[in-house]
Amino acid sequence: QQQVKQSPQSLIVQKGGISIINCAYENTAFDYFPWYQQFPGKGPALLIAIRPDVSEKKEGRFTISFNKSAKQFSLHIMDSQPGDSATYFCAAVVTSGSRLTFGEGTQLTVNP
Amino acid sequence: DSGVTQTPKHLITATGQRVTLRCSPRSGDLSVYWYQQSLDQGLQFLIQYYNGEERAKGNILERFSAQQFPDLHSELNLSSLELGDSALYFCASSVTVYSGNTIYFGEGSWLTVV
Numbered sequence: 764q765q766q767v768k769q770s771p772q773s774l775i776v777q778k779g780g781i782s783i784i785n786c787a788y789e790n791t792a793f794d795y796f797p798w799y800q801q802f803p804g805k806g807p808a809l810l811i812a813i814r815p816d817v818s819e820k821k822e823g824r825f826t827i828s829f830n831k832s833a834k835q836f837s838l839h840i841m842d843s844q845p846g847d848s849a850t851y852f853c854a855a856v857v858t859s860g861s862r863l864t865f866g867e868g869t870q871l872t873v874n875p
Numbered sequence: 876d877s878g879v880t881q882t883p884k885h886l887i888t889a890t891g892q893r894v895t896l897r898c899s900p901r902s903g904d905l906s907v908y909w910y911q912q913s914l915d916q917g918l919q920f921l922i923q924y925y926n927g928e929e930r931a932k933g934n935i936l937e938r939f940s941a942q943q944f945p946d947l948h949s950e951l952n953l954s955s956l957e958l959g960d961s962a963l964y965f966c967a968s969s970v971t972v973y974s975g976n977t978i979y980f981g982e983g984s985w986l987t988v989v
Binding site: 799804805806807808809852858859860861862863864865866867868 | 877879906908917918919920923930931933965967972973977978979980981982983
């Protein structure tokens with residue numbers, strides 16, 4: 764059972780544009796929501812994360828928006844750069860547990 | 876560089892064979908996780924060890940097994956391999972047993988079963 768749904772599957776934006784990736788979860792026990800960035804040939808790397816007691820978290824050009832009532836969260840990449848081209852995964856976890864549940868991934872391409 | 880080391884990086888083997896994937900966690904990390912990444916299943920949690928003990932088990936097949944040794948390195952054993960086992964296998968590590976803390980992923984081991 765896929766507990767975290769991610770969209771879109773792929774995304775193409777122009778340099779300087781805003782990239783938006785959305786995720787929805789089912790399990791209300793999840794209490795930590797990280798986003799991972801994966802470049803070809805590399806493992807996923809933690810990009811930014813949020814806990815459900817806040818509605819937004821910003822780190823540089825990356826912002827997570829969180830809607831607890833809708834059980835949705837999204838990643839916004841402002842001023843997207845070609846170097847941001849990668850696959851992005853949202854994830855969710857019950858912090859008292861051990862496993863990350865990942866979304867299906869979004870392949871982002873930022874054209875110069 | 877995440878500090879998590881996986882070997883081999885690439886592996887091609889035949890159906891029915893057995894392979895062992897090796898992982899060295901980051902220095903000081905006691906928890907090791909194994910994940911499988913495939914096109915149709917995405918990133919799936921397989922198993923977690925903490926300080927030598929199995930901590931959690933996910934979608935790991937009975938043909939697969941893992942262990943964590945006293946020096947904290949871990950091995951994932953895949954046996955009776957099938958074509959569908961072809962995937963990228965990631966090892967990850969974290970300081971504590973709880974994955975709410977930062978988990979660091981290795982670069983993965985590409986397994987191709989022919």
